Every structure is written in structure tokens, then in C-alpha cells.
Amino acid sequence: MTATVGETPFRVLPVVDDDNRFFWTSGEDGLLRFLRCDGCGYWLHPPSPRCPECGGRRVAPQPVSGRGTIWSYTVNHHSWDGSTEPYAIVLVEFPEQHGLRLTTNLVGCPADAVHIDMPVRVVFEAHGSIWFPVVEPAAEEV
């Protein structure tokens, strides 16, 4: 999960603050992180200061495996940002917790190769200090 992607499309950048900085800079060491509750192990996304499951106050960024599957997807054709190349927007579900999902992009294959249940792995696309977690196809047997 250390690979980064070379091509960098136009991206609106996130407004980074103390709550989300860990997420948007996490890719610097090649790992995707979400907040996790120290007490009960629940993964929190989007970031929140307290665990909604157990009320625990000790939540901290923890890495996930970076492996996941495509829960749903759309191949965008309309030019919203000046680009005319179709691209795949995907909703990835991570095995660490049912319902822990991230909207992102599928790279490293033709956009129309995307399908539900496709195994993927996270790679990062760097834009300055921001590391966008995107996904590429993973070997089916992994």
C-alpha cells in the first residue's frame, strides 16, 4: 500500500483543520487511517470527537489494511471540472467494519472496468501536502 499514482487530475482540495488533518495527510507514510475508539474498537468516519457507539472519549487515528471492495460506483461522463475523460467514482467498503465506506476514485484500469464487489487497494495521489486516498484493482484472490 505504498504505491502512489502518477497522473493527477484536477481536484478541489479539502479545507484542512485540526479534526481532519490526520486523514488528509495520512498517505505520507502510505497508510490510510480512520479514527478508532480505544475503548470499543469502533471505527468513526467522518471524524468525530467522541465514539457514538460507547461514548468513549479516547479516539485516535489508526491505520486500516487499505484493502476493500467496491460497494457501488458511477462512471461520470459530464464535464463538471473541464475534464472530458470519463472517470469512475466509487464507494469502497472496508472489511474492518460493515458500513465503513469512503467515496473515492478508481484508478489504474479503464473506468468502465469497474463493478460491484471488485476487490481494490488504496493508493495515494499527492497534491502538495494533501494525500488523496484513491483505489486501484487488487488481485481477486487476495
Next chain:
Amino acid sequence: MDAVISGIGQSAVGRRLFRSGLDLTIDAALDAIADAGLTTDDIDGLATYPGSYPMPPGFSGPGTPDVQDALRLRLNWHRGGIEGAAQLSALVDAVLAVSAGLARHVLVYRTVTESSAQAAGREGIGLSGGGGGGGGVPKMGGSLQWSIPFRAYSAANWLAMNCRRHMHEFGTTTEQLAQISINGRRNAGLNPKAVYRDPMTLDDYLAARMITTPFRLYDCDAPVDGSTAVIVSAPEHASAVDHPVARVESVGTALRGRPSWDQFDDMTTMAARDAGAMLWERTTLTPADVDVAELYDGFSFLTMVWLEALGFCGRGESGPYVEDGTSLALDGPLPVNTHGGQLSAGRLHGYGFVHEAVLQLRGEAGARQVAGRPEVAAVANGGGPVAGALLLVREDGR
């Protein structure tokens, strides 16, 4: 709750009208006030969705201070806001205000000028919004940071993923989805105020350009300019008007899952599930009692979601339900989006459906009037984590 819709009004509706939102709102408001047999002196409540809101251009319409001042209203109660049970939150709040005695006649309005705003050369999607920008690089904060930086700019992108999941779980097809658009267009042909009235075939639908799979152009509603207003009154007022009123029998405002487009537990139902369930928890009526349904179609798929959420068909069964095109039609078992919906009549953003439901209950829908004097109408607004529903019952006036 105890309130009725005693009057309705609407401005001109169209593409590129190049009139101000306040100008259109005044037309709709005066129309609704007169229809309710009132004058501006009688209006003591004012409500809108979303109120002054910075983006995207043309989306919000005037805020309540602008309308209060323009009409010189003397108000006991007023509100504007974007959070709540979708666009219908303003109307539901008005019902609550009247029921609680805070106001007797509330003017509720929704105004859009998105067509003119987009024609003026600005993007419909505000890429520079969210604050914290600078240096010419657009930035996005808040909940939109989880979609827009991944080039999921539009609700079209977000809901396309919900639709794809529905197709995956239930076998829903593009041809079934098309029936929502085709039905809307057929009905729009009978609505002089609809913006797109030419007949549409399945081939026309399939030939349109892809926006974001599986949504083609005609799965996405049409931005327009226009204002819709309704008057929510205390029930006694029913006897003072010369037409039937629409009593608010029940509302659905529930949100029982996570308030998120991509973290909501069931992508195939979204929050419509919760609003629909609540609507029926608060009435002795059942889905079989509904005579006409005006179900949000900002995207075609949302009408299918609402058909399921309101129990007009089973969960996951909206595809087969709509497939042969007759079940939604004006002469079908449950006429849906009788004015053309937002897909063909234009995105009046929720309140076009309210206006149409009241017209149908009053028997004033002209060439598209549903036969048999409809008595019960369902109205639904919203998609993703925002959802609101109304059940309206005709009550004859004097």
C-alpha cells in the same frame, strides 16, 4: 397537528426568465394570498426553504426578511433554513406553528432562479464554496469534503451510486428507470407551464447523452426559474374559502439512519425509508387510500425510491412496478407526477409537487386532472439523507 393548505400560488415558470427571485416570489405570494381569500394584512407567519444560502447561484431565492419587507408583513412567526425534512421542512414548520397557535396564516414559499443564474455563465456547482479557500485553488470543507475532492461534484454522482446499488440488489433496469422520465414527459404535455412538453419515447431516452452512469440526461431534472407559494391556515379557515382545502393528515420527517450520503446504512432506501414509515405511523389511512402521488424526481431514481418508501410497492419492487408504463399514468391505479415532475415541468425544488397535489385535490388540474375526484394525495421531497413526506386530504369548503 391541525392545519390546512387554504391557498396556492405560482409565478411564471420557465427557462432564463432573467427576473429577480424576489420579483417572482411576490407574484407567487400575492397569488396564493388571494387564492386563500386573504390579504397581506392577514399573513402573520412566513417560512421558506432554504432561506438565504450562499450557493449554488440561483438556488436559494430570497430570504424571509426580504419577503417580509417587500410585502410589509406583520409577523408573529417566521423561519428559513436548509436543515430538516428536505424542502418540506418549511411547510411542516408552518403546520406546527399554526397548530401551536403561533400564527394563523403562514405564507410558505420556495423560489429558484437557477436557469438564469446558470445562463449568466456561472457554474451550477459552486467549486469555490466551503470557505477557507485562497490562492485561486478551490477548497471544500464540511461534509462536502468527502465527495467533491473525489470529483463527485453533483447529487447526480452521489445518487447514481444509490441507483447502481439498487440495480445490483434487485435487478432494476435502465428501461424501468426510463419509465419515470417518460411518464413525466407524457403528463407535462398536458401542463401548459411545463418547460419540456414534447413527447419522449424510450429510444429518445436511451439516445440522450450519459451524465453519470446509469443516469442519462433525462434522468436529471431541469433547472428553471420560478416561485411557488402556499398558505397554511388554521382549519377553521376552510369554511371561509370558495374551494376545497388540503388538510395535512400526516407528515414524515424522520431520519433514523446516519445523516450522510455515503454512510447511510441502506443505499437503496436512503432516508425516504424513515420519512415514509413515520408518515404511516401517524394516520389510519394506508397506501391503498392514496389517489394521486407527487413523488420527488430531482433524479428519476428518487421517484422509484419513494414508491417503495411510501409502500406503494414492496421494497426493491419499484422496477417491475413501473415497467409497463401504465401503473404511473393518469388513468392508472396511482397517477404519479401528474404535472410532469421536475424532470419535465422544471425544478421548482419540491414545491411544484405540493402545488400540483393541491390542484388535483381541488379538481383544478385542467387537462391532466385525475378522474374520480381525488381525495387523498401523497407528496414526497428529497433524496439521500434528506427526506420529507406529506399526506393531504381534501376537505370541502363552504
